[in-house]
Amino acid sequence: MNAYDENELEPTLERAVRVLKTEPVPDGPPLPVVAAVLAAGVAETLNKHRSLRERITSMNRIAKIAAAFAAAAVIIAATVVAFLVLPGGRGGTLALADMLKPITAKTAKFTITARIEPLPPGMPPEQTMQVLVMENLIRQELPGGMYQVMDLKSSRSVTIMPQQKKVMVMQMTGMRQGEKDQMSNDFLGELRRRVEELRGSGPKDVEFLPDKTLDGRLAHGFHKRVEGIDITVWADTETCLPVLMEIRYGGGAQQYFVTMSNFELDVPLDPALFSMAVPEGYTAEERSMNMSPPTEADLLAGLRQCANMADGAFPDRIDQNTIMEILKKWITPQAGNAQQSPTQEQMDTMMKVQRVLLFVMQLSGEKVDWRYAGRGVHLGDAGTPVFWYLPKGAANYRMVCGDLTVADVAPSALPDIPDAQGPDDGSPSQPSPPAQAPPVPAPPAVPAPVPPQSPTPATPPADL
Amino acid sequence: MAPNPRKRLQMTDWSSIVHENTPLVWGTAWRLLANQADAADCFQETFLAALEISRRETVRSWSALLVKIATARAVDRLRSRLRRGEINGEAFGWDAIPSPKTGPVEAAQDRELGAWLRRVLAQLPQPEGVIFSLRVLNEWSYEQIARELAMTTSAVGVAIHRTRARLKERLASRITRPEEV
Numbered sequence: 001m002n003a004y005d006e007n008e009l010e011p012t013l014e015r016a017v018r019v020l021k022t023e024p025v026p027d028g029p030p031l032p033v034v035a036a037v038l039a040a041g042v043a044e045t046l047n048k049h050r051s052l053r054e055r056i057t058s059m060n061r062i063a064k065i066a067a068a069f070a071a072a073a074v075i076i077a078a079t080v081v082a083f084l085v086l087p088g089g090r091g092g093t094l095a096l097a098d099m100l101k102p103i104t105a106k107t108a109k110f111t112i113t114a115r116i117e118p119l120p121p122g123m124p125p126e127q128t129m130q131v132l133v134m135e136n137l138i139r140q141e142l143p144g145g146m147y148q149v150m151d152l153k154s155s156r157s158v159t160i161m162p163q164q165k166k167v168m169v170m171q172m173t174g175m176r177q178g179e180k181d182q183m184s185n186d187f188l189g190e191l192r193r194r195v196e197e198l199r200g201s202g203p204k205d206v207e208f209l210p211d212k213t214l215d216g217r218l219a220h221g222f223h224k225r226v227e228g229i230d231i232t233v234w235a236d237t238e239t240c241l242p243v244l245m246e247i248r249y250g251g252g253a254q255q256y257f258v259t260m261s262n263f264e265l266d267v268p269l270d271p272a273l274f275s276m277a278v279p280e281g282y283t284a285e286e287r288s289m290n291m292s293p294p295t296e297a298d299l300l301a302g303l304r305q306c307a308n309m310a311d312g313a314f315p316d317r318i319d320q321n322t323i324m325e326i327l328k329k330w331i332t333p334q335a336g337n338a339q340q341s342p343t344q345e346q347m348d349t350m351m352k353v354q355r356v357l358l359f360v361m362q363l364s365g366e367k368v369d370w371r372y373a374g375r376g377v378h379l380g381d382a383g384t385p386v387f388w389y390l391p392k393g394a395a396n397y398r399m400v401c402g403d404l405t406v407a408d409v410a411p412s413a414l415p416d417i418p419d420a421q422g423p424d425d426g427s428p429s430q431p432s433p434p435a436q437a438p439p440v441p442a443p444p445a446v447p448a449p450v451p452p453q454s455p456t457p458a459t460p461p462a463d464l
Numbered sequence: 465m466a467p468n469p470r471k472r473l474q475m476t477d478w479s480s481i482v483h484e485n486t487p488l489v490w491g492t493a494w495r496l497l498a499n500q501a502d503a504a505d506c507f508q509e510t511f512l513a514a515l516e517i518s519r520r521e522t523v524r525s526w527s528a529l530l531v532k533i534a535t536a537r538a539v540d541r542l543r544s545r546l547r548r549g550e551i552n553g554e555a556f557g558w559d560a561i562p563s564p565k566t567g568p569v570e571a572a573q574d575r576e577l578g579a580w581l582r583r584v585l586a587q588l589p590q591p592e593g594v595i596f597s598l599r600v601l602n603e604w605s606y607e608q609i610a611r612e613l614a615m616t617t618s619a620v621g622v623a624i625h626r627t628r629a630r631l632k633e634r635l636a637s638r639i640t641r642p643e644e645v
Contacts, residue, residue, distance in 0.1 A: 009632040012577070016635075017600045019578040025494045029486070029507045037482055037511040 099220050100199055100233065101240040103192045105265035108133045110188075113259045133188045137274040149276050155291070158276045167284040174292025191245055191260060194231050198222050214243050241265060287344055290351055294359035299387065300404050302356030305349060307379035314374030314386055314402070317421050318360045323353055363389055364423045373420040377402045385415045481526050482511060488527060489534045495601055496538035496582065506541055510534040531602055532594075532612045539593045542586035584634050588627060595620060596627040 108131075115126045130141040136153045150157040155172040198206060201224060209221030209232070219234040234244040245260040278284045306315050306323075309330040315322045327350055363370045370389035377384050381402025388399040388409065396408040486507075493506040510533045514526065523529055585593045591613065598604045598612075599620075606624075610617045 009635050012635055013628070013631055015574070016577040016581040019574045020495050020581055021601055023495060023498070023578060025491045026500070028494070028500065029490050029504045030500075033504045033508050034482065034486060037508055038479060 099237075099240055100195060100222065100235045100242070102199065103188065103195055103242070103265070105188070106135060107265075107267055107269050108188050109262075109264040109267050109269070110260050111262040113261070115257050117255045117257065131188075132269055132273060134269050134271070134274055139273055149274050151276060156276070158278070160279065160282070165282045167278045167282045169278075169284055169286045171286070171288045172291040173288050174290050191242060194233060194245060194247075195242060197226065197231075198224055198233055211237070217243060219243050287347055289347065290355075294355045294362055296359070296398065296406065298352075298355040299359045300400065300406070302352050302354075302359070303374070303386065303400070304379065304404060305352045306356065309353070312378045312380070314377050314379065316375045318356055318372050318374075319421075320357065323357050327353060366392060367423075368392060369423065371414075371417070371420040371422050373415070373417040375419070379404070385417070388414060478515070485527055485530050489530050492531050492534040492602065493538050496535065496585070496597060497541055498578070498582065502541050502545070503538075506534060506537045509537050513537070528608065528612050531604075532598065535597045535602070536591075536594050539585060539590070539597065542582055542593075546583065546586040580635075580638060581631075584631055587634075588630065592623050592627045592630075595623045596631075599624050 110131055111128060112131055113126055113128045119125060128143070132139040132141070136151060138150045138152065139147060140150075141147045145162045146160065148157055148159040157170045157172075159168040159170065161167070205224060207223040209223055211218055211220055212234070213219070214234055218237045220237055221232060221234045223230065223232040225231070228249060230246075230248040232244075232246040233242050234246075235241060236243050242263060243261070247258045249256055303314060306326055307313060309326050315326060331346070331350075360370065360372070368389055368391065370387070372387050374386045377386050379402065382405070384402040386400050386402055386404075388397045390397050390411075396410050397414060398406055399409040399414075400406050489507055489510050490503065493503040493510070497503045497506060510530055513533050514523070514529050517523065517529065585597060588596070595609055595613065598609050599606075604612075606617045606620045609615070609620045613620070615623075
């Protein structure tokens with residue numbers, strides 16, 4: 001101890017200790033570090049702690065901070081605030097991908113519920129169906145014991161109506177391979193696409209919702225708005241698989257809500273449930289439905305049909321509700337028996353009208369400029385513009401007049417009709433919502449046609 | 465302790481744990497390391513290590529666990545820096561800390577003393593450095609240290625006594641031979 005007395009050293013030692021204890025601590029740690037720590041907790045919650053930790057700790061400091069910033073968007077927003085937007089980056093995607101697993105199930109069972117707000121007169125507040133999926137086969141169980149089995153590969157469906165002991169066999173024709181693929185992705189495929197879309201999104205594109213408990217399971221919520229469609233997926237924090245998908249869309253006054261829930265993925269399903277054979281004692285009726293891509297000719301034919309159904313007047317608008325109203329008015333007087341299936345002729349007529357809507361939806365999906373000004377115009381009104389659109393790559397517009405003649409018109413010569421309906425005016429830019437079907441006779445339970453390259457929320461059958 | 469899978473950490477729990485203990489862990493790391501980058505790394509390692517522990521066993525006290533880990537990690541870092549010859553002057557970021565002292569001489573002395581204590585803590589055999597830090601910097605009781613480090617109270621007392629003696633020896637050496645530690 002040299003020449004120093006321990007009594008002299010003790011105060012110095014205490015002073016050294018006091019220095020460390022009382023030294024001001026700067027603010028910290030840096031936010032990215034806290035974010036990385038929080039993100040590790042997310043991964044832990046999701047049973048992926050080790051891999052995420054390894055990824056974070058093995059990064060250099062800059063990468064760590066960058067990743068942590070993005071990852072922080074997930075955890076902070078999910079647990080602390082309802083909405084947080086941070087600059088994009090791989091880290092956010094990484095964390096989101098960790099929280100939401102892709103759907104790889106070959107079989108599935110789930111519930112689809114649809115409703116419209118405000119509720120149109122005569123519509124039930126909510127419509128629900130159970131869906132079973134086995135590879136390319138889909139079984140939809142509708143209220144009242146009716147069910148439909150679809151083989152998406154062959155574009156064929158059978159609708160079994162036990163009360164009437166009838167089977168409606170529907171063959172969809174004219175579909176191109178790409179459209180078949182898209183059909184094949186319907187329902188479960190829709191969920192797959194939406195999940196993939198979310199997983200591939202940067203943090204600034206996704207709103208992370210506060211956790212909530214669904215059916216006793218804690219779930220993370222992810223919301224994204226895609227071309228006017230609000231998509232929210234809730235994923236189980238344990239399995240990282242969706243427990244609920246909510247879709248909201250619609251233009252104009254009405255909003256459509258579709259939810260997919262009660263998921264059972266890779267559930268054993270009896271192949272007999274997907275049998276397309278006509279049950280013994282049932283009578284079968286064959287129908288076909290034209291599902292080819294709608295063209296200008298379909299627009300003209302459909303507009304003519306609409307006018308013919310409404311004393312020569314063109315529809316006020318081209319949207320789902322208007323088209324449905326026209327069909328309702330047309331079909332109601334013919335409905336001698338509510339349980340009767342539509343004849344092929346009736347179906348063709350209805351489809352002709354629907355294809356007007358499909359054509360316009362297709363234009364919107366392709367970001368093609370179009371306008372509809374049919375309100376107050378009657379079939380035969382020559383020289384009165386009804387519809388015009390600019391085909392892709394074209395210099396001039398195609399203009400349809402009241403007499404259904406078509407002419408090429410330079411953009412500078414387009415009519416100026418302020419209240420003309422356009423793609424940004426509550427147009428049917430999305431696929432058909434789960435709206436009411438014509439009341440009677442019951443239409444075939446086929447999925448609403450989906451135009452190529454348009455956003456495609458789950459499209460319950462027309463019965464839904 | 466046996467794992468308790470039914471008591472898995474929930475994200476909201478973790479968020480609370482992090483937020484509640486951030487000042488404590490950051491302060492613990494900073495006091496020993498006095499360097500932004502090192503303290504940040506220590507902070508992160510501490511929480512990640514604690515998270516890993518929570519997978520294996522039930523955590524009775526997150527604060528205690530975190531302080532214990534933070535102290536051990538910080539001392540480890542001090543030792544690493546000492547080995548690399550980085551414990552001196554700027555490496556500790558003195559300029560970043562405003563001194564609470566008014567007198568420049570006293571402030572300089574305090575800085576010197578603080579740096580000296582950190583160097584010495586890095587040179588102490590383990591776990592003495594950690595035990596001493598928990599006792600004097602975090603004011604843990606002997607019992608708490610013993611419980612958290614799975615030691616007997618008397619062993620903790622012996623370690624602290626021995627550490628004080630070593631520190632005083634080093635202090636005496638420093639005063640007589642300032643070129644040494």
